[in-house]
Amino acid sequence: MSLKVKLMDDLKTSMRNKEKLRKNTITLIRSAIKQKEVDERIELNDEAILDIISKQVKQKKDSINEFKKGNRDDLVSQTEQEINILMGYLPPQLSEEELELIVKQAIEETEANSMKDMGKIMGKVMPQIKGRADGSLVNKIAIKYLKK
Known part of the structure; x- marks a missing residue:
C-alpha cells in the first residue's frame, strides 16, 4: 500500500x-x-x-x-x-550506536580528517539514513570523531 x-x-x-x-x-x-x-x-x-x-x-x-x-x-x-x-509514517529510527557505525564508516571511506571534510561525510551518510535519523545528530557524531 x-x-x-x-x-x-x-x-x-x-x-x-x-x-x-x-x-x-x-x-x-x-x-x-x-x-x-x-x-x-x-x-x-x-x-x-x-x-x-x-x-x-x-x-x-x-x-x-x-x-x-x-x-x-x-x-x-x-x-x-x-x-x-x-x-508512525517514518521508517524505524536508527539508534545512536547504529548511526555512529555509519558515520565512522563514512569517515574511513572519505578519508576525512578535519572539519573541512564535513561536507564529504554528510554527503555520504545522508542518503543512507534518509528518513531514519536527524541530520543534526549525524553532524554532532561526525564532529565528535573529527576532533579526536
Missing part, C-alpha cells in the same frame, strides 16, 4: 473516530504533499513523501524549543503528540 493511500485511510479512520489531533496532523501532511505536487507538476512517490514528513517532524521539533522558551506547555504537549503521529 502506498503512503498516500495509507494517509487517506488513516484520515478517514481518524474522522470516524473523532480523533481531532490525528485528523489535523494527517491533513497537514496531505496538504504539504498536494502543494509540492502542484508546484512541481509531478506525482510524488513514497520516498518524496517521507522527505516531506521528515521535514514536518524537524519543523515541529524546532517549534517545541520555541514553545518551551515562551512557557507554552500546552503547545509543547500538542506538538509532541503531533510528532508521535508523524513518526
Whole structure:
C-alpha cells in the first residue's frame, strides 16, 4: 500500500473516530504533499513523501524549543503528540550506536580528517539514513570523531 493511500485511510479512520489531533496532523501532511505536487507538476512517490514528513517532524521539533522558551506547555504537549503521529509514517529510527557505525564508516571511506571534510561525510551518510535519523545528530557524531 502506498503512503498516500495509507494517509487517506488513516484520515478517514481518524474522522470516524473523532480523533481531532490525528485528523489535523494527517491533513497537514496531505496538504504539504498536494502543494509540492502542484508546484512541481509531478506525482510524488513514497520516498518524496517521507522527505516531506521528515521535514514536518524537524519543523515541529524546532517549534517545541520555541514553545518551551515562551512557557507554552500546552503547545509543547500538542506538538509532541503531533510528532508521535508523524513518526508512525517514518521508517524505524536508527539508534545512536547504529548511526555512529555509519558515520565512522563514512569517515574511513572519505578519508576525512578535519572539519573541512564535513561536507564529504554528510554527503555520504545522508542518503543512507534518509528518513531514519536527524541530520543534526549525524553532524554532532561526525564532529565528535573529527576532533579526536
